[in-house]
Amino acid sequence: MAADVMVCKGLHKRYGDVVAVDDVGFRIAEGETYGLLGPNGAGKTTTISMIVGILERDAGEVLLCGRDHTVNDVAGKALVGYVPQELALYPDLTGRENLRFFASLYGLARGAAKARVAEALEVIGLADRAKDLVKEYSGGMKRRLNIGLGLLHRPRLLVLDEPTAGVDPQSRNAILESVERLAGEGIGVLYTTHYMEEAERLCDRVGIIDLGRLQAEGTPHELVGMVGEHDRITFTADGDPAEVVRALEGLPAVRQAGTRDGVIDLLVDDAPAVLPRLLEAASRAGTAVRSVEVRRPNLESVFLHLTGKALRD
Structure with a gap:
């Protein structure tokens, strides 16, 4: 049985009188793609922010590869690749230059950085456009490069927050193929999307969150069986x-x-x-x-x- 790369339990977050996340918990194993689905305002982004360690939780725990993870856990954050909805790219640099810059922020030595950049470009399917300026990229290519930034340090858990939002069908398929490849290489993936067909294609298990609570969890087949239709x-x-x-x-x-x-x-x-x-x-x-x-x-x-x-x- 594959080991868990992430376990969260009893996550709770309140903003004033509003409970954004209420007793949420789930786990993700090596090589597993876990889909977290919910309507806007359901608590997905707040949950993700507590898992990756950029938002302090009011209660609960997050374990990354068996170790407790908090907002102050620098070593733990090195285990996570977080790809938010917002693009974090420099348009006047090439794709390769963007990756090299972020590799330096990760503290990778020059030789290791060169190898990781080449590896990321292959995974995201941009090796043939690596010398082009990012401002010349399509929206889908920018999304794929954004994923590449999250892969440079070879994380154990990759968090993808709506990575295909607003992209063309060709780029969308390329992103999905990249996610399938990464899961096949043993990376745990936490995936959120507004496209149900993506969850059905990619996710080994799915959690449905609404009103801050995890309403149901299981494989797609198990969840469909719950409805009884x-x-x-x-x-x-x-x-x-x-x-x-x-x-x-x-x-x-x-x-x-x-x-x-x-x-x-x-x-x-x-x-x-x-x-x-x-x-x-x-x-x-x-x-x-x-x-x-x-x-x-x-x-x-x-x-x-x-x-x-x-x-x-």
Whole structure:
């Protein structure tokens, strides 16, 4: 079993009468990507700030690689690569020069800095643009370079706060591929996003935070199972839809069957497994199925169920 790179317990933060974070705790293992999802104002940024050590917590603890981490823990901060939403780049320097400058701030010796800069450029896919001025970069390239800054010291935990916000689809995919590669190399990743499909693609486990509290946590599959929603299958077919419904509604996996504007709607358990039996039953009823659409519950369903909001709210 992979060791934990970060464990937080009982995190609490209050601003006057407002409780921003209330008893939040979770853990991230080596090579694991953990998604922290929540609507705006849910407490994500405050939680992250306490984890990386830039905000004093009112209560709780943060352990990095087994050691207690606080705002005064300089050695602990060296274990973290923090990539905030705001870009921290010098536009009149090249991509390589930006990385070299930040490597010097980390105190890396010249030989080590050269190797780390080259390594970061490869990971973020900017090796071929390293000599270009940052002011000539696209928004997506700047985001990727910003991630590179957080990798220079080879952190054990990489914190990415909405790294794809406002970028083009090509750069977004490049960022996601970089995150997948880093997790594959054993880095623990804490990832926040307003794009549910990113969480479904990247995250081994997800925590959903709202009103300052962690409302649910688990793998995407486990979270979807909590909601208890069924898969939905929609058929368009020749013949009498009511006859097809009568043929299908008696099957064990079919929870609900009905027609709407000549379209057959079914709620079923495990649509991929039961679909062949449904098509066979429809055929026996003398119906030719023209089209099939399958919609399965996903993290968006879970999020709406738990928070009553869309992720971007």
